[in-house]
Amino acid sequence: MQLTGAQIVIECLKEQGVDTVFGYPGGAILNVYDELYKHSDEITHILTSHEQGAAHAADGYARATGKVGVCFATSGPGATNLVTGIATAYMDSIPVVAITCNVGVSLLGKDSFQEIDIAGITMPITKHNFIVKDVNCLADTIRKAFVIAKSGRPAPVLIDIPKDVTGNKAEYIKTDIEEVEPSENLCKEEVENAVKMIEKAKKPYIFIGGGAILSEASEEIRKFVKKVDAPVTDSLMGKGAFPGTDPLYTGMLGMHGTKTANYGVSECDLLIVLGARFSDRVTGNAKKFAKNAKILQFDVDPAEMNKNVLITEGVVGDLKAALQTVNEKLPQQNHAEWIQKIMDYKEKYPLSYHPETLTGPFVIEEVYRQTKGGALVVTEVGQHQMWAAQYYKYTKPRTLLTSGGLGTMGYGLGASLGAKMGCPDKTVVNIAGDGCFRMNMNEIATAVRYHIPVIQIVVNNHVLGMVRQWQNLFYGQRYSATVLNDAVDFVKLAEAMGAVGIRAATRKEFEEAFEKALTLGEPVVIDCQIDSDDKVWPMVAPGAAIDEAFDEKDLEKK
Numbered sequence: 001m002q003l004t005g006a007q008i009v010i011e012c013l014k015e016q017g018v019d020t021v022f023g024y025p026g027g028a029i030l031n032v033y034d035e036l037y038k039h040s041d042e043i044t045h046i047l048t049s050h051e052q053g054a055a056h057a058a059d060g061y062a063r064a065t066g067k068v069g070v071c072f073a074t075s076g077p078g079a080t081n082l083v084t085g086i087a088t089a090y091m092d093s094i095p096v097v098a099i100t101c102n103v104g105v106s107l108l109g110k111d112s113f114q115e116i117d118i119a120g121i122t123m124p125i126t127k128h129n130f131i132v133k134d135v136n137c138l139a140d141t142i143r144k145a146f147v148i149a150k151s152g153r154p155a156p157v158l159i160d161i162p163k164d165v166t167g168n169k170a171e172y173i174k175t176d177i178e179e180v181e182p183s184e185n186l187c188k189e190e191v192e193n194a195v196k197m198i199e200k201a202k203k204p205y206i207f208i209g210g211g212a213i214l215s216e217a218s219e220e221i222r223k224f225v226k227k228v229d230a231p232v233t234d235s236l237m238g239k240g241a242f243p244g245t246d247p248l249y250t251g252m253l254g255m256h257g258t259k260t261a262n263y264g265v266s267e268c269d270l271l272i273v274l275g276a277r278f279s280d281r282v283t284g285n286a287k288k289f290a291k292n293a294k295i296l297q298f299d300v301d302p303a304e305m306n307k308n309v310l311i312t313e314g315v316v317g318d319l320k321a322a323l324q325t326v327n328e329k330l331p332q333q334n335h336a337e338w339i340q341k342i343m344d345y346k347e348k349y350p351l352s353y354h355p356e357t358l359t360g361p362f363v364i365e366e367v368y369r370q371t372k373g374g375a376l377v378v379t380e381v382g383q384h385q386m387w388a389a390q391y392y393k394y395t396k397p398r399t400l401l402t403s404g405g406l407g408t409m410g411y412g413l414g415a416s417l418g419a420k421m422g423c424p425d426k427t428v429v430n431i432a433g434d435g436c437f438r439m440n441m442n443e444i445a446t447a448v449r450y451h452i453p454v455i456q457i458v459v460n461n462h463v464l465g466m467v468r469q470w471q472n473l474f475y476g477q478r479y480s481a482t483v484l485n486d487a488v489d490f491v492k493l494a495e496a497m498g499a500v501g502i503r504a505a506t507r508k509e510f511e512e513a514f515e516k517a518l519t520l521g522e523p524v525v526i527d528c529q530i531d532s533d534d535k536v537w538p539m540v541a542p543g544a545a546i547d548e549a550f551d552e553k554d555l556e557k558k
Contacts (some may be wrong), residue, residue: 005135005166006031009099010039012142015177018070020421022046022057022414024081026074028114029101031166033072046421046450049442051078053414055085056440058096060415063401064376065422066216068095068149075102076114079160080121084408086156087125091405092237093214095154097145098122104164105133119160127155135168143175151182153301154214182215182300182318186325190315195329197296197313201270203338204230207253210237210404211275211299211319213397217241220323221274228272229333231342233261235276236385237404240394245373248339250346254282255540256386259349259549262540264342265290266547273297275319278308279405288545298322351390351537358507359534360384360459364391366507367429367457370514376419376426378402380412380436383465386536388431410439416454417447427455427518434460434484441493447523448498455517456499456525458490463532472533474541483532494525505529 003011009032013021021043025033036045048054051073058069069089073082079100089096103112119129128148130141138161145157198204206228212221218241225232225248232242233253242249251258253265265271271293276282283289286309294312297305298319305314315322353361364387367375373393379385379402394400401419403411416430437458447454459465464482471479494501500520504510510528517524537551 001172002169003172004031004035004169005138005161006035008135008138008170008172009142009161009166010035010043011172011174012139013070014039014042015143015175016068016146017177018043018068020044020046020061021070021072022048022054022061022418023072024048024051024054024074024078025072026078026114028075028103028163029072029166031163032099032101044421046417046446048414048417048446050440051081052085052410053417053440053443053446055082055096055098056088056411056414057418057421058098059085059089059094060378060401060418061422062089062094062096063415064398064419066398067422068097068146069418070097070099073098073100074114075100076116079116079118083121083125085414086122086158088403088406088408088411089156090125090127092210092403093154094156095149096156097149098156098158100158100160101166102131102160102162105162108162119158122158125156126158129158129160131160132165133162135165135170138165138170139172143177182321184318184321186315186317186322190313191322191325191329193313194296194315194326197270197294198228198272198330198333202335203268204228204270204272204335205265205268205293206230206232206272206274207265207276208232208234208238208241208274209276210235212238212241215275215300215319216397217274217320217323218397220320220327223327224323227327227330227332229335229339230272231264231339233257233265235279235282235404236389236402238276239389239400240397243395244393245395247343250342251351252389254279254546255284256390256536256538257546257549258351259538260342260345262538262546262549263345266292266545268293271295274323275299277304280308283309284540284544284546357531358505358510358528359530360387361391362507363457363459363510363528364388364431366511366514368392370518371427371429374427375399376401376423376428378412378416378419378428378430380430380432381407381409382433382436383469383534383536384431384433384459409436412436413440413443413456416456417443417452420452420454429455429457431457431459433465434458434462434490435464437490438488444494444499444523444525445497452523453521454523455514456523458525458527459530460490460527461530461532461534465534466536468532469535472535473539490525490527499523499525501525501527503527503529
């Protein structure tokens with residue numbers, strides 16, 4: 001049947017099972033929005049307060065559900081406002097399809113009103129992007145975009161459609177979409193080498209990254225850990241792939257990782273890396289990272305092998321498929337003495353914080369206690385993000401959504417809206433610092449408009465906390481442009497946008513505020529007043545090895 005380009009866009013989204021789109025309309029994309037209006041009973045559209053919020057919401061939806069997130073924007077500034085969100089998704093390998101519309105084909109390249117080369121701009125931050133100048137190619141392009149976004153190593157894809165293409169007609173034939181199955185083509189020699197390395201190891205350590213979440217490999221990882229009989233650490237992006245409550249779990253690795261994990265990885269003789277890319281925040285000084293160990297890396301992307309750290313052996317392929325094969329071939333291992341040494345470290349170097357005042361760690365632990373570990377936690381970026389990683393015990397994948405690679409302040413609130421739309425039965429809590437919250441706090445209005453009951457916690461220290469921590473420790477306490485000493489009242493601001501605002505300055509006040517927020521079933525902002533100089537411990541100084549992690553007690557000794 002003959003359909004317009006706009007109709008084809010909507011029909012192709014329905015083919016893909018898309019039930020929610022986040023976006024902001026404008027002149028160039030009006031044809032698509034007009035068609036979307038006619039299908040509002042099939043596809044829910046969330047009008048965000050800003051296009052960046054739409055991109056983050058699509059990202060949060062994808063992370064929480066495992067499906068492809070979708071966002072819309074118009075040409076020019078509408079499209080460029082998506083860029084930070086697209087880059088955020090790209091750095092963390094999140095499948096998002098961003099659909100923008102541009103000026104008509106005849107106006108492209110002429111500096112027309114609200115024209116921008118969004119395909120050129122986003123080329124470095126997308127897995128692929130398309131400009132569709134012929135309506136006859138539109139349906140196949142959209143289908144291809146979804147396949148590219150979710151296959152192999154996931155990533156965002158952008159489709160830019162000139163306005164006249166959305167109005168032109170073409171023949172449309174509905175197509176049943178086949179699920180993209182991960183490739184199980186593994187190199188037999190690589191798998192055999194991996195098994196041999198594990199069998200020879202006396203002191204193995206398992207390091208889990210975000211790829212473990214993306215490949216849905218949690219069950220295989222549990223079996224693998226038991227088979228190898230080794231302690232476990234993870235990256236920020238790997239949280240929940242292995243239960244944080246398991247006795248073999250030793251906390252996060254790296255700059256703000258636990259001393260146990262940092263010391264253990266530095267002393268092991270085999271580091272088994274499952275879907276992690278050796279970020280500088282994990283490795284510290286890369287030349288000194290895991291200096292006593294052979295490194296065995298599992299990753300779907302061959303480009304990650306030997307990119308940041310030289311490895312001994314690698315297994316390229318889908319992690320879930322790779323671990324299924326290794327689990328079948330690997331005999332049961334036993335490393336009781338090594339594990340006991342690491343458990344002694346856990347007892348000797350626990351995480352700790354001030355026992356009486358309201359602090360970031362207390363807030364996180366109280367959220368964990370009241371939600372019984374069942375919340376979907378979203379964060380912004382900074383000290384609160386690290387506390388959320390350290391003090392909440394994630395037992396399932398897709399329960400911590402955070403910008404790990406790009407480190408995007410302003411990510412969390414939009415992402416929490418997307419997560420709640422994708423998982424309406426989950427309690428969704430966004431943890432923000434006051435600096436981050438200011439960046440996209442306008443999305444509280446979106447939450448109110450659509451009755452999306454997210455709980456927004458602002459860990460309010462009246463400074464840019466993580467930057468201040470660096471200034472305090474490494475810049476002679478010169479607090480340049482990091483003090484937020486203005487009169488912004490987040491409680492009044494929340495109320496002005498139609499949400500519930502609550503201020504908490506003590507532990508008891510926060511306990512009561514969060515308990516109330518859980519029962520209200522509407523958007524709530526809790527303004528938590530904490531000290532400006534609370535810090536994230538432990539910490540590894542820039543350029544240092546991870547086994548040089550220090551905390552407050554170490555500083556006092558100096």
